[in-house]
Each structure stands twice: as C-alpha cells, then as structure tokens.
Amino acid sequence: MFAEPEFWVAVAFVILMGVFAYLGVHRTVIKTLDHRSDRIKAELDDARKLKEEAAKLLAEYKARHASAEREAQDIIAGAQAEAERIASDAKTKMEDFVVRRTKTAESKIGLAETQALADVRAAAANAAVAAASTILSKSVKGDLADDLLAKGITEVREKLN
Template sequence: MFAEPEFWVAVAFFIMLGVFAYFGLHKTVLTTLDHRSSRIKSELDDARRLKEEAAKLLAEYQSRGASAEREAQDIIANAKAEAERIAAEAKTKMEDFVARRTKTAEGKIAMAEAQAVADVRAAAADAAVAAASTILSQSVKGDVANDLLSKGIAEVRQKLN
C-alpha cells in the first residue's frame, strides 16, 4: 500500500487540502466564485434589460415605418388627385382657348368676306362708271357732255366728303 503511487497522491491531496484550510484559501475561492456568480447574474440582467429595450425600439421603428408607409400612400393619393385636377383645368383652358381662337377666326373670315364684297362692289362701280363714261363720251357731245361731266364731278365730291 505505501509502495503504490495512488496512495501517495491521495496523501498529498489531503495535505494540500489541509494547507488550504489552514490559510483560508477555501474562503477566498468561495468569495471569488460568489463575485463571479454575481457578475454573471448582473450581466444576464443587463442582457435581459437590453433585450427588452431592443424589443421596444423595434416595435417603435415598426410603428414609424407603418406610419411612414401610410403617409406615403396619402401623398401618392393627393398627388394623383392634384394631377387629375390640373389635367381637368388644362382641358377646360384648352377648350376655352380653342373656342376663342375659333371665334376670332370666324370674325376675321367675316371681315374678309365683307371686304371682298366691298371690293367687288367697288370694282363693279368702277367698271360701270368706265362703261358709262365710254358710252356717254361716244354718244353725248358738246355742252350736254360738259354739263353732265361737271354734275358728275360735283356729285362725286359730295359723296367723298
């Protein structure tokens, strides 16, 4: 039994335990383990608290994201409504513009027609005067021609003034 190495290992182990007990190392080891246990517990509490804070932040950001999505939907709906309103206004303005331009063009056409009629009448009157002048100059001579010419000139002066 004294020759076996396991025996001496056991004796050395018990002597070492006695030395540890004499110097109070078991209290130091237990105190260290208690401190480590309390540190681990505080770290777990901090981790739990941080997890709860992260969950709150996640919920807050999700609600913000949902509200931002709703706001974006509202902005899109308002933009579509505004675009439709602007398109309707543009259509109304274009119809008014076309109507005014048509009325102006019709007025110009009427004026051109009136001017053309007046020009035709003036040309016809000029032709009639020229024909009458030719006929009268060939058929009427003498004092009668001079008298008719002076009356015609006087009549033209009255109408022009």
Template sequence: MFFAESEFWVAVGFVILMGVFAYVGVHRTVLKALDSRAARIKAELDDARRLKEDAARVLADYKARRARAESEAADIITSARADAERIAAEAKAKMEDFVARRTRSAESKIALAEAQAVADVRSAAADAAIAAASSILSQTVKDKVADQLVTKGIAEVRQKLN
C-alpha cells in the same frame, strides 16, 4: 494490512487536507468566489436583458418611423398625382381656350376678308355699271342735259352701291 494499502493513505491524506482547508477557511473563499462569480453573471444577464429590451424598443421605433415614412411617401405620391392631373386639366383647358380664341380670330379675319371682297366686287360692279351707263348715255343723250344726267346718275349709283 488495511494500513498498507495506498488507497487508505490517499483517503487519510484527503481527509486531513479537507480538515486543513476547513480550518483555514478555504471553503468560505471558494464560496465567496463562486458567489461573486454568480453575481457577476447575474449582472451580465441583467445587462443583456436590458440591452435586449432597448434593442426591441429601438426596433419598434424604427419600424414605426418606417411605417410613417412609407405613409408619407404614399401621401406625397397621391398628392403629386393629383397635382399632375390638375395641371394636365388646366393645360388642356388653356389649350382648348387658345384654340377657340384662334378659331374665332381666324373666323373674324375670314369674315372681314369676305366683307372686303364683297365690297371690292360691289365697287368693281358699280364702276363697271357707271362706265357702261356713262357710255350708253353719252351716245344716246347729247349736250348739257346729257352731262347733267350722267353726273347725277353716277353720283346716285356711287352712293347706293358703296
């Protein structure tokens, strides 16, 4: 009865199959395959860990490079601002110097023109005074004495007024 049941024969067949597998060494082949698969997975995990560490190093390197580049950019901007301020100050100083020179030049031209105008006025006044004196003396003083006085006076007036 116990032998008539199918579960019993399935169990017997299973035990015989396992015995044949043990005799042939299937368990060693399966364990070897599992061990090789475990070794391959371990190698892949080690490679993945190494790649992760490499990626972390590369990321840290790029972060450091970015920080240096940002620092250099900030230095360049600061330097450019300083240069721009210096150039602006130089341009302002040059412009002020140019304006001062032009002002001095204009003032000297004005002074020269003023001096020329004063000289022209004196000359015109001297000519008028000479003409008036000449006219008055020619009417009041006669002959040679008059001519000498007029000539001498005109020479003196010209000398003193010019």
C-alpha cells in the same frame, strides 16, 4: 488496511481538507464563486436590458418606417392628384385657346368677306359707271348729256355703295 494505498490516499485527503478548513480556503472559494455568480447575474441582467432596448428600438424604427411609407404614399397620391389637376387645367386652357382662336379666325374671315363684298360692289359700281358713261356719251350729246351723265354717276354710286 494500513498497507492499502487507497487508505493512505483517503487519510491524506482528509488531512488536506482539514488544513483547508483551518486556513478558511472554503470561505475564499465560496466568496469567489459568489462574486462570479453575482457578476454573471449582472451580465445577464445587462444583456436582458440591452435586448429589451434593442426590441424597443426595433419597434420604434418599424413604426417610423411604416409612418414614412404612409407619408410617401400620401405624397405620391397628392402628386398624382396635382398632376391630374394640372393636366385638366391645361386641357381646359387649350380648349379655351382653340375656341378663342377659332372665333378670331371666324371674325377675320367675316371681315375679309365684308371687305371683299365691298370691293366687288365698288368694282361693279365703277364698271357700271364706266359703261353708263360710255353709252350715254355716245347716245346723248351736249349739255343735256353732261347733266344726265353727272346725275347718273351720282345715283349709281349712291345705290351701289
């Protein structure tokens, strides 16, 4: 047994463990392991907190994105409604403009017709007066002719105008 190398390795191991125990190496190893365990635990807690904060930020940004989308849709709908209203107003104004221009044109046409009719009547009266004066001057002579001519011209002008 004393000649076996495994026996002497076991004895050396036991002596080494005794020296370690006497020097308090086990306490140092346990403290180091405890500190390392605490540090790992703190890092895990920090990581968990960071993950929760990231999840909250993600949810907040998603909510903001959804809100911005709704606001954009509202703005687009408002702009479309405004554009339709403006188009409707423009159409109404254009129709009113066309109606006013048509009425103005019709009144101008009516005035032109009235003026043309008056011009035609005046021309007809002048022609009738000229014809009557020519006929009367050839058929009637003297003072009587002048009186009849003046009366006839006056009557024709009054009736035709």
